[in-house]
Amino acid sequence: MxxxxxxxxxxxxxxxxxxxxxxxxxxxxxxxxxxxxxxxxxxxxxxxxxxxxxxxxxxxxxxxxxxxxxxxxxxxxxxxxxxxxxxxxxxxxxxxxxxxxxxxxxxxxxxxxxxxxxxxxxxxxxxxxxxxxxxxxxxxxxxxxxxxxxxxxxxxxxxxxxxxxxxxxxxxxxxxxxxxxxxxxxxxxxxxxxxxxxxxxxxxxxxxxxxxxxxxxxxxxxxxxxxxxxxxxxxxxxxxxxxxxxxxxxxxxxxxxxxxxxxxxxxxxxxxxxxxxxxxxxxxxxxxxxxxxxxxxxxxxxxxEGDIQIEGDTSAQQAIRFNIFQLNQTYTGKDARLNIGPKGFTGEKYGGSTYWDTEAYCIPFYLSTANQEVAKNLLVYRYKHLEKAIENAQKLGFDKGAALYPMVTMNGEECHNEWEITFEEIHRNGAIAFAIYNYVRYTGDQDYLKQYGLEVLIGIARFWKQRVNWSEDKQQYVMLGVTGPNEYENNINNNWYTNTMAVWCLNYAMEATEIVRAEDPARLAELIEATGLNEAEEFAAWTKISAGMYLPEDKNLGIFLQQDGYLDKEQILVKDLPASQRPINQKWSWDRILRSGFIKQADVLQGMYFLEDQYDLDALRRNFDFYEARTVHESSLSPCVHSILAAKLNDGARAYEFYLRTARLDLDDYNNDTEDGLHITSMAGTWMSIVEGFAGMRVRNGQLLFRPFLPQEWQSFAFKIGFRGTQFSITIRAGEITIFNAGDQISNISIFDEVYQIPTGETVINYQAAAL
CATH class of the missing domain: 2.70.98.40 (Glycoside hydrolase, family 65, N-terminal domain)
Structure with missing residues (x-):
């Protein structure tokens, strides 16, 4: 460092x-x-x-x-x-x-x-x-x-x-x-x-x-x-x-x-x-x-629109502004033909192409800090590449409109040449589908589903349907030969994250169909004709797969398993790994990495972050404690998810530790690779660590919800959020959260599960904000 x-x-x-x-x-x-x-x-x-x-x-x-x-x-x-x-x-x-x-x-x-x-x-x-x-x-x-x-x-x-x-x-x-x-x-x-x-x-x-x-x-x-x-x-x-x-x-x-x-x-x-x-x-x-x-x-x-002010910690203040600055320098949303390369305009690594990082990490930042059209254009980018995604799937033997979005692309065509990524990191389909859900949930823009989103969801669901197979041994559906976000394990069977996201995608595609049906039956008829969707037959298959998918877990430990056989690996913890051996991607052979139990980024925790409403705090804590101890965070996308989940678990010390790691990843060259360019897409995770982590912001039933705490190292922090045409100014101090409604309509906001009605131009104060 x-x-x-x-x-x-x-x-x-x-x-x-x-x-x-x-x-x-x-x-x-x-x-x-x-x-x-x-x-x-x-x-x-x-x-x-x-x-x-x-x-x-x-x-x-x-x-x-x-x-x-x-x-x-x-x-x-x-x-x-x-x-x-x-x-x-x-x-x-x-x-x-x-x-x-x-x-x-x-x-x-x-x-x-x-x-x-x-x-x-x-x-x-x-x-x-x-x-x-x-x-x-x-x-x-x-x-x-x-x-x-x-x-x-x-x-x-x-x-x-x-x-x-x-x-x-x-x-x-x-x-x-x-x-x-x-x-x-x-x-x-x-x-x-x-x-x-x-x-x-x-x-x-x-x-x-x-x-x-x-x-x-x-x-x-x-x-x-x-x-x-x-x-x-x-x-x-x-x-x-x-x-x-x-x-x-x-x-x-x-x-x-x-x-x-x-x-x-x-x-x-x-x-x-x-x-x-x-x-x-x-x-x-x-x-x-x-x-x-x-x-x-x-x-x-x-x-x-997008500043975050931190009082009492200059290093943290500098870091978050640096991340916000670089994100705004990289993408402005003016052109739906453009997307966000992992290195932006700062280097050549990753080819400047589009990865799943955009949907998984960047969408929340642009939703809250820019005009709604900015985030929408990132999704329109994928819609315009749908035909290419179908072609990509055809090249691998899929048919009937199945769509596999590329892991790496400029024009919608897959252009990555590492087999374990090109063929196996199919989890990117799940991130793209989740981004559609996340956008609609945040903006309330159901029209997006009608005009663009549902067509993409149908193609993705068709892919998952063909990608699974029935296991006579398990009497369940399984998914073989994949690589999850944790790229330190390749060609594995039943990656929990990939299987879980496939189930979620199948169900959301059907749910989105019903939303469009209720909103605009004529438009649904157009989409059915355009896609050749056979609702009765295809929905029955999707329902059967989602109900019968094998999701690996260890009931004794009470955890979901990264994939089949993960516990067969030697279970050495990161705390016992000598500093001289890190980062392991620069010190170890690839063979040694693949056989180790060390994790680049924890797939299970990524899934629990996306689908957090499906898991209680006890399940989250068991999985977090288990996988955090084995995660080396050699993916720039890893620490922010851990920060957000630690905050949800009221673990202020670890939430702050992971925030600093993601916020100062490039400024302090944590992974010894900043010379190749900055980690632009993970910078959005720094923003998420504060807004979704420390401030506990979520969207529930069309309303904003906050469950904030103040890191001990800070005196206060403040930021603004654009939400459905209204801008809110939020300030969090020890024991207090203040929210000002700068919009022109009355808004309901939940703070620690208590609903407040905030008239335009007025402020609400809640005195429960914890200091951890």
Whole structure:
């Protein structure tokens, strides 16, 4: 675990430069605005270890799968978000010596991610090998006010240098992905130009044919007076401008780069150049400071809806704001074609594709902190991929409209090449179905079931029906050869979580059918015709399977079993695992991991979190105590679920421990993998840990319910919730919860099972909030 980020309520601060931590910081200090983003690479030359990353949402490449041997059903490619044009490059040549922090003596260094206003700032003083010292201040941001714009201000002071400085401003599209399977570069050049409005480079992806134009207007001032840049080097996928200037000691050079990135996803390819010139010209006319002010205003609106304030614990405050900040940078909900990659705009790992993380972890955050359409668009994304899900199932031998959603996708087609994930982690179907239920439960939007949801649920139910088989030995239905969320056990039989979610999906598909029938019989008739649903025959089969499903358990211990045979494994507890052996995914062979009883994330607890109303507190406590002792939390998705369940069990110490682990997972590099990029989707779990965990928020019968407690380390915490058109402000202190109704209608809210009617503009206070 690293501990070099300074605690601050609104900022992420790094003091001093350590090259060994640089790639971690490149991830932590990343920027984005939902449309595009960038790792925190240096603007000037850096010859040390670095993962360069610039990304445009929705633009991907089908990199050919690399496997040792081919089997029927393997996807032919792994879709990857592409490292795209690097627009911010600056080269400073001081009489033959480049400014490069890898070769310079760094006298002072400070990097700050200012989250309240949404920008990254860096200050340093460095002496280059020739002996001259420079002072630098840089500031950059990706606009939340106009997601087609980014901007940079780089100020350099020649402290004691006198002589000729050669400056080169670079737009470099000759880039590659670190994770390219065959070291292939994925871009071809379409064209480039330099006009009075800026420098423009247009690239096209191979195979997929996405076109992206990057336009950059570079402005240079010496001691406040403008200098003229001249065309410099042009080569394939690269264009630059340069100037040579005579500097005296103390001179100050200000460099501004105003940038636009536009793609053929949003504009016809023939229109890209004209549109880029228009957008860039308008942004340049506005100027850096006005664009920065608009950025602050846009972030103020985001924080007004989604901030969480913690009193008395700066480290926890910093962590939750960092998580909220990165979630908002990654996904804004404007485009239903987009989704949330596990690394967002912060790295290449996982290909930037869509996983089950979105439905299982991210939906609750966006439901409560953004307009209803934002979460709805995440579900519409899956609806639009339903035909592909049916095709995916057909490739594996399923028929009759059975739908298997991909574990990894960009366009609805499965593109993951590890058999234990591609073929066996079928639990993703359950998460998608549960997200539909969760959305409808929260919003009351039954129309979603009519227009989109039921069709998806029918396809998923048909898949489960065909995936099970009857066991003569057990005289029950079983599910063989699966992998649950705990990926430290592969090709197992009767994973409790997968079997349980299959049962729930079958029942919910039938329940949703009845809801649509009651709401709109004509629409149900349309859906029956479109899907070919035979209610009598199919519902009878679904009912039989749900009633007869085998769910492994150990009655002596009073626990549900991860899967058949779990207790055959050596039952060593995590507390007895030497620290030198962790994380086991980096210390042990895969064979050893699969044979051990250690759990990456506890499948049983994931299921009890989703379906908590089906289990009493005693059952939850038995299972929690058993599985927590065996869970190594080497999935970023694990600690938040444990935090929420510990809070429900009134175990304040463990709830807080797991909160800190999920909240500071990347800031403190708990799993020794932050350099690959941030764990964006698990960040939503941090929000859940506070709102569903410490505040105990649930939705029951169309109403909000709270059962809060205050961690001992905190004096108070406060947040806002948007619920069915009304915003509520909630503050929790020792022994007290206060809820203010900021909406325009009377609302009923339950606190510790007592119902309060809160008129608009009024506050209710309950004095039972526990301090644990």
């Amino acid at each position: 690293k501990n070099y980020i300074q605690a601050a309520a609104w900022s992420i601060i790094e003091e001093g430069f350590d090259p060994a931590l640089h790639q971690i910081s490149e991830s932590i200090f990343s920027l984005g605005n939902g449309h595009m983003g960038q790792r925190a690479n240096f603007e000037e030359t850096y010859s040390g270890e670095s993962l360069s990353g610039n990304y445009v949402a929705g633009v991907y490449y089908p990199d050919k799968t690399r496997v040792g041997w081919w089997k029927n059903g393997y996807p032919e490619y792994f879709a990857k978000v592409l490292n795209s044009c690097n627009w911010m490059g600056l080269q400073f040549d001081f009489g033959g010596t480049l400014l490069d922090l890898h070769t310079a003596e760094v006298k002072s260094f400070r990097r700050e991610l200012q989250m309240q206003k949404g920008y990254l700032q860096r200050n340093f003083v460095a002496t280059i090998p020739s002996g001259s010292t420079v002072e630098v201040q840089s500031k950059r941001f990706f606009s939340m006010a106009n997601d087609e714009i980014a901007a940079l201000h780089y100020q350099l002071k020649a402290t004691d240098f006198t002589g000729t400085l050669k400056l080169k401003a670079v737009v470099d599209g000759d880039v590659s992905n670190q994770d390219s399977n065959y070291d292939e570069k994925f871009w071809d050049e379409v064209g480039k130009s330099r006009t009075e409005k800026g420098t423009f480079l247009t690239l096209r992806t191979k195979k997929t044919g996405f076109e992206v134009i990057t336009g950059v207007k570079t402005i240079v001032l010496l001691n406040g007076k403008p200098l003229e840049l001249k065309s410099s080097e042009e080569r394939n996928k690269y264009i630059s401008e340069e100037l040579a200037v005579e500097l005296q000691a103390g001179d100050v050079l200000d460099i501004y780069k105003i940038v636009t990135n536009l793609s053929s996803q949003n504009y016809a390819a023939a229109e890209l150049s004209a549109r880029a010139e228009e957008v860039l010209h308008a942004a340049t006319a506005a100027g850096f400071e006005k664009l920065l002010a608009e950025q602050a205003e846009a972030w103020a609106l985001k924080w007004a």
